[in-house]
Amino acid sequence: MAAREPAETPPRKPVGRILGVDPSLRGTGLGLIDQADTQPRPVHFEVVKCPAGWRRSRCLARIADATRDAIQRHAPEVCVVEGLFYAQNLQTALIMGEARGACLAAVAGAGLDIFELAPRRVKQAIVGYGAAGKHAVARMVQRLLALETLPPDDAADALALALVFAQEQKRLHLAAPRQV
Amino acid sequence: MAAREPAETPPRKPVGRILGVDPSLRGTGLGLIDQADTQPRPVHFEVVKCPAGWRRSRCLARIADATRDAIQRHAPEVCVVEGLFYAQNLQTALIMGEARGACLAAVAGAGLDIFELAPRRVKQAIVGYGAAGKHAVARMVQRLLALETLPPDDAADALALALVFAQEQKRLHLAAPRQV
Numbered sequence: 001m002a003a004r005e006p007a008e009t010p011p012r013k014p015v016g017r018i019l020g021v022d023p024s025l026r027g028t029g030l031g032l033i034d035q036a037d038t039q040p041r042p043v044h045f046e047v048v049k050c051p052a053g054w055r056r057s058r059c060l061a062r063i064a065d066a067t068r069d070a071i072q073r074h075a076p077e078v079c080v081v082e083g084l085f086y087a088q089n090l091q092t093a094l095i096m097g098e099a100r101g102a103c104l105a106a107v108a109g110a111g112l113d114i115f116e117l118a119p120r121r122v123k124q125a126i127v128g129y130g131a132a133g134k135h136a137v138a139r140m141v142q143r144l145l146a147l148e149t150l151p152p153d154d155a156a157d158a159l160a161l162a163l164v165f166a167q168e169q170k171r172l173h174l175a176a177p178r179q180v
Numbered sequence: 181m182a183a184r185e186p187a188e189t190p191p192r193k194p195v196g197r198i199l200g201v202d203p204s205l206r207g208t209g210l211g212l213i214d215q216a217d218t219q220p221r222p223v224h225f226e227v228v229k230c231p232a233g234w235r236r237s238r239c240l241a242r243i244a245d246a247t248r249d250a251i252q253r254h255a256p257e258v259c260v261v262e263g264l265f266y267a268q269n270l271q272t273a274l275i276m277g278e279a280r281g282a283c284l285a286a287v288a289g290a291g292l293d294i295f296e297l298a299p300r301r302v303k304q305a306i307v308g309y310g311a312a313g314k315h316a317v318a319r320m321v322q323r324l325l326a327l328e329t330l331p332p333d334d335a336a337d338a339l340a341l342a343l344v345f346a347q348e349q350k351r352l353h354l355a356a357p358r359q360v
Contacts, residue, residue: 056360064289065289098281101279102281105241105243108237109241109244
């Protein structure tokens with residue numbers, strides 16, 4: 001296997017529209033924000049639901065389709081996904097990997113660059129606490145984007161990735177997101 | 181996570197053209213055979229190479245593209261992939277999973293049913309020995325398909341999956357391939 005690619009700085013020119021993705025087999029989160037103005041604005045978010053009765057292959061096709069759809073409709077300029085994360089065992093890692101592969105192949109096929117952010121870093125930036133729970137993240141995302149209702153957890157995670165990427169673009173990049 | 185779906189018998193009417201896939205980030209094997217006649221015939225095989233210098237996301241897009249291309253050009257009716265397999269650690273399982281997800285999302289998106297066969301079962305059926313090495317598999321695949329030259333290992337693995345699926349279709353299904 002190839003050695004890890006070195007960390008890279010994100011694009012110099014701040015991008016305006018960011019797609020966060022939180023892939024999982026049964027509930028992939030997609031979240032798009034716009035930061036053309038000083039205040040980030042929500043563009044679209046959804047959870048791509050794949051019922052427990054669906055075969056894995058059907059879920060993978062659905063995840064790829066929904067990702068392509070969202071990109072076509074909302075034209076993001078860059079994508080952010082969770083980096084290293086926790087999996088309970090090899091089987092779980094494999095299934096999580098499959099969902100990521102279906103999603104990221106669609107994103108890369110659309111020509112977007114993809115960056116990774118560690119989950120702890122996202123929670124730290126959003127909630128101020130690296131081990132924050134999903135609900136705390138969702139509430140802060142709701143507040144930061146002035147959403148009327150609480151976003152579903154998986155969509156909130158995707159929006160959180162996009163928000164943190166937007167924040168990091170404005171800073172000196174001491175620890176820039178890694179491109180994958 | 182959903183409970184495992186029950187094993188299913190493969191399609192009753194034997195399918196004529198079978199796509200075997202052996203996904204991996206740097207060298208995905210694709211192998212198509214035809215079994216319209218009594219003797220299986222090779223239709224196409226290739227290794228989708230993604231150089232070590234390519235980003236993971238670029239590889240995933242390439243794997244999905246190449247899989248879609250092969251399906252469009254050669255119109256297989258069904259797909260076979262390795263089932264449970266060995267991964268050294270979570271990181272490896274995740275990366276293998278990503279390659280599988282990119283490949284299988286393309287296959288399922290094209291409307292093909294996907295079946296899994298355990299690697300040991302494929303080796304047992306092809307070489308007569310469940311722990312056979314890659315080279316032994318490639319040599320037997322060359323012989324069974326009367327290929328003039330030895331196929332590359334990854335392509336041979338994909339062709340072996342297709343060959344074993346073809347064999348199993350002709351038997352009583354005491355242990356039918358599992359649909360995914």
